[in-house]
Amino acid sequence: MTELSxxxxxxxxxxxxxxxxxxxxxxGAPEQGPVDGTAVPLIVDVTDATFGQVLELSQSVPVVVDxxxxxxxxxxxxxxxxxxxxxxxxxxxxxAKVDVDANPxxxxxxRAQSIPMVVALVAGQPVPxxxxxxxxxxxxxVFAQLLQLAAQHGVTGTIPVGEPAADDESAEPVEQPxxxxxxxxxxxxxxxxxxxxIEAYEQALAENPRDEDARSGLGQVRLLxxxxxxxxxxxxxxxxxxxxxxxxxxxxxDLDVAGGxxxxxxxxxxxxxxxxxxDEKGLVRERxxxxxxxxxxxxxxxxxxxxxxxxxxx
Numbered sequence: 001m002t003e004l005s006x007x008x009x010x011x012x013x014x015x016x017x018x019x020x021x022x023x024x025x026x027x028g029a030p031e032q033g034p035v036d037g038t039a040v041p042l043i044v045d046v047t048d049a050t051f052g053q054v055l056e057l058s059q060s061v062p063v064v065v066d067x068x069x070x071x072x073x074x075x076x077x078x079x080x081x082x083x084x085x086x087x088x089x090x091x092x093x094x095x096a097k098v099d100v101d102a103n104p105x106x107x108x109x110x111r112a113q114s115i116p117m118v119v120a121l122v123a124g125q126p127v128p129x130x131x132x133x134x135x136x137x138x139x140x141x142v143f144a145q146l147l148q149l150a151a152q153h154g155v156t157g158t159i160p161v162g163e164p165a166a167d168d169e170s171a172e173p174v175e176q177p178x179x180x181x182x183x184x185x186x187x188x189x190x191x192x193x194x195x196x197x198i199e200a201y202e203q204a205l206a207e208n209p210r211d212e213d214a215r216s217g218l219g220q221v222r223l224l225x226x227x228x229x230x231x232x233x234x235x236x237x238x239x240x241x242x243x244x245x246x247x248x249x250x251x252x253x254d255l256d257v258a259g260g261x262x263x264x265x266x267x268x269x270x271x272x273x274x275x276x277x278x279d280e281k282g283l284v285r286e287r288x289x290x291x292x293x294x295x296x297x298x299x300x301x302x303x304x305x306x307x308x309x310x311x312x313x314x
Contacts, residue, residue: 042086042159044096048105054096058121060157062150064129064143065096067110067117074133075116081136082118085143090296091159092147096121122150140260148224148258154190156217179204185217194225219294226251227258239268244275250287262295266305273312285309 046054054063066082068075079097086095100107100115110119110126120127127149129142150156178186181204188196201218204211235251242248249272256265266288273284288309292302 042091042094043083044094046096046098046103046106048103051096051098051103051106054094055121055124057094058155059123060155061092061094061159062146062155063094063096063121064146065098065110065119065121067098067100067107067112067115067119069099069101069115071101072115078116078118078133081139085136085139088299089143089147093143094159120146122146122155123153137260142260144258144260151189151220151224152192154186156186156189181207182214182217185214185221189221189224194221194228197221198225215293219290222290223254223258223294226254230255232259244272246272246276246280246283253287253291257291257294262299263301263304265291266301270305270308270312273309285313 044054054065057063064082064086066075066079068079082095086093098106098110100112110117114131116133117131118129120129127146129146130138134142177183181200185197185200185204188194188200198218198221201214201221204214205218208214230251232255235248235255239245239248239252249268253265253268256262256268269284269288269291273281273288276284288305292306295302297303
């Protein structure tokens with residue numbers, strides 16, 4: 001799997017000719033934006049004419065572009081996986097579907113030599129993800145890396161579920177001014193200073209313990225900070241050599257969450273909770289609770305892990 005990095009935003013694909021292009025419906029056809037926000041708010045069918053709106057949307061939220069064709073068997077395997085993962089992310093990513101046969105300009109713009117081809121847009125810049133049908137687990141890993149990359153560039157918006165992702169001006173995300181400490185945190189993330197972002201979020205929570213946006217942002221940045229210098233193979237080797245070493249097991253659990261292996265991370269920490277002495281269980285429980293909040297309390301994997309943790313506690 002390709003490791004995503006800030007360098008990916010240098011833009012090997014030129015999409016400038018498609019930016020801000022007005023829609024041109026066929027004669028007699030009703031005016032329609034690129035998204036049916038009522039039916040599929042996070043999954044967008046885009047065309048050569050409407051793609052500019054999705055490009056602008058990527059300034060606020062990462063957009064994953066699925067280039068496909070009706071005759072393409074692997075496309076039909078991959079598309080449902082992409083839709084499932086995007087839906088589970090609940091507005092943190094938008095999926096833009098492009099029929100390459102019907103939209104040759106987009107196919108040319110993305111240099112789609114083979115399909116399915118999946119590319120992301122972050123702040124208007126293309127980020128190559130993968131080509132061909134890949135397993136769901138790999139899709140999750142790539143999307144987790146994409147969200148980290150987007151956060152580094154300040155693209156951390158969320159599309160409200162049930163609202164149009166992009167249509168007319170009234171449906172576009174409204175950029176609200178950030179509170180000073182939140183802005184300070186985002187600026188720090190953009191320049192890669194995760195320690196400063198953590199400090200800003202911690203100060204925001206000290207001033208307002210009910211600031212859930214700060215709490216969520218703090219969890220995400222802490223994970224980025226903890227994993228930025230870790231080597232997965234080295235971390236796994238260290239954890240295998242010391243099954244009850246808390247820092248070693250925490251490192252692999254963090255990498256698993258960052259890579260989309262959420263259930264594996266929870267299982268590892270729950271096994272660790274069972275194995276360590278009573279005076280160390282609190283540390284493991286705290287890390288589990290932090291990761292639960294990062295993934296989301298409604299996630300089925302969090303629900304299952306919480307149930308097992310309760311059993312271990314009582």
